[in-house]
Amino acid sequence: MTLKELHEECLKCEKCRLRSGATQVVPGEGAEDASIMFIGEGPGKVEDETGRPFVGPAGRFLDELLKSIGLERSQVFIANMVKCRPPGNRDPQQDEMDACRPWLDKQIELIDPEVIVPLGRFAMYKFLPGTTISKEHGRLYSRGGKTYFVMYHPAVALYKGSMRVTLMEDMANLKKFLDGDLKPVSVEDAVSEIIKEKGDGDERSSNEGKDSQIDMFS
Numbered sequence: 001m002t003l004k005e006l007h008e009e010c011l012k013c014e015k016c017r018l019r020s021g022a023t024q025v026v027p028g029e030g031a032e033d034a035s036i037m038f039i040g041e042g043p044g045k046v047e048d049e050t051g052r053p054f055v056g057p058a059g060r061f062l063d064e065l066l067k068s069i070g071l072e073r074s075q076v077f078i079a080n081m082v083k084c085r086p087p088g089n090r091d092p093q094q095d096e097m098d099a100c101r102p103w104l105d106k107q108i109e110l111i112d113p114e115v116i117v118p119l120g121r122f123a124m125y126k127f128l129p130g131t132t133i134s135k136e137h138g139r140l141y142s143r144g145g146k147t148y149f150v151m152y153h154p155a156v157a158l159y160k161g162s163m164r165v166t167l168m169e170d171m172a173n174l175k176k177f178l179d180g181d182l183k184p185v186s187v188e189d190a191v192s193e194i195i196k197e198k199g200d201g202d203e204r205s206s207n208e209g210k211d212s213q214i215d216m217f218s
């Protein structure tokens with residue numbers, strides 16, 4: 001299956017309640033062979049109207065962020081956790097993300113990016129469940145041949161201006177990684193570190209912690 005075929009199928013999707021409230025499905029766009037894939041939350045008003053991801057105010061800031069490290073939209077792939085706009089821009093619900101998940105998983109499989117950039121906590125939970133974005137933003141993790149780079153959602157800078165700097169600074173870490181000047185931490189090493197921090201000398205509880213933490217980084 002090609003990405004184009006996948007998106008044609010996706011446009012017909014009615015697997016969850018979001019489709020009935022949306023004007024159109026927004027599968028995602030960008031380079032089919034992109035080495036970097038950005039994953040947001042879900043389409044907003046402008047995306048719903050145009051059928052394109054990140055073309056509203058948050059999208060304009062994402063463009064700026066890309067530009068700040070010398071990238072154009074056409075060089076990356078941009079998708080969302082859910083492909084239809086949640087009514088009133090509410091958060092996507094878990095069952096909606098679950099219903100939409102196969103589309104995103106197939107996009108990842110077909111594009112096979114080297115770097116996945118979850119934008120905001122909903123996308124972050126998919127790759128690093130159980131963690132907090134305030135702690136993980138700007139960090140790079142590796143697992144199974146892929147690198148995950150966690151960022152705040154660009155929309156946060158729209159209602160909290162000081163976050164612009166944080167996002168810009170975080171983005172600079174992605175550039176450092178692309179230039180070979182910053183290495184990702186392996187998820188396994190990060191998990192060991194968490195266990196060490198939590199360690200209370202109780203062998204049994206730390207093993208329990210290890211199992212659950214490793215599951216968390218799915």
Ligand code: URA
Pocket residue numbers: 040041042043044047052053054055056058059080155
């Ligand atoms: N916010 C998102 O998460 N995705 C979009 O496509 C636009 C805004």
